[in-house]
Amino acid sequence: MKHVYTSIIPMRWGDMDAMGxxxxxxxxxYLEQARIEWYAFIGREKNAGMETVVVNAHCSFMVxxxxxxxxxxxxxxxxxxxxxFEILQEIRRTDDxxxxxxxxxxxxxWVDRSTGKSSPLPDTVREMITA
Known part of the structure; x- marks a missing residue:
């Protein structure tokens, strides 16, 4: 796996549940926000008419x-x-x-928005992931 982006996100009081x-x-x-920030960082808009669709999402809670x-x-x-392609993410506290x-x-x-069908990854994205 290649590290491609790091996002800093403040926790909000409203993110808490009754268990504290x-x-x-x-x-x-949080994972979605970081993924979308990364897409903006790599210039997803350069591939107009193309999008990514999540086909599987997962999270394991450690602490x-x-x-x-x-x-x-x-x-x-x-x-x-x-x-x-697979995106893996780790959540850490900035103070830990x-x-x-x-x-x-x-x-x-990768999906072509006009057809709703999968499409080959653009070379720019493939190169960025494998470089």
Whole structure:
């Protein structure tokens, strides 16, 4: 896996649940936010009419996150297939960067928006993932 992006996201008080820690569903929002920031960073708009679609998402919770604080989401890209690639991510606190609080990610498929069908990964994306 190749490290491709790191995102810093503040935890919000509203992210907490009745148990006093960040709700499990919010972790998926953190992963999504980091993934979308990475897409903007690599210039997804250069591939007009193309999008990624999540076909599988997962998250394993290691240590409970509690407010207040900021998290760091490290995003890694896996070996690309013809139309898809794996994104793996680690969530850490910025004040405790050596501890992995959660691991997650998604398999995404490159899709042509006009047809709704999968499309080969653009060479620029393939090169960025494998470089």
């Amino acid at each position: 820690h960040v709700n499990n569903t919010v972790y998926f929002r 409970a996150l509690t407010y207040p604080g900021e998290i760091e989401v490290r995003t890694y890209a896996g070996s690309p297939g013809r139309t898809s 960067p050596d501890t992995v609080y959660a691991r997650g990610g998604a398999r995404v498929v």
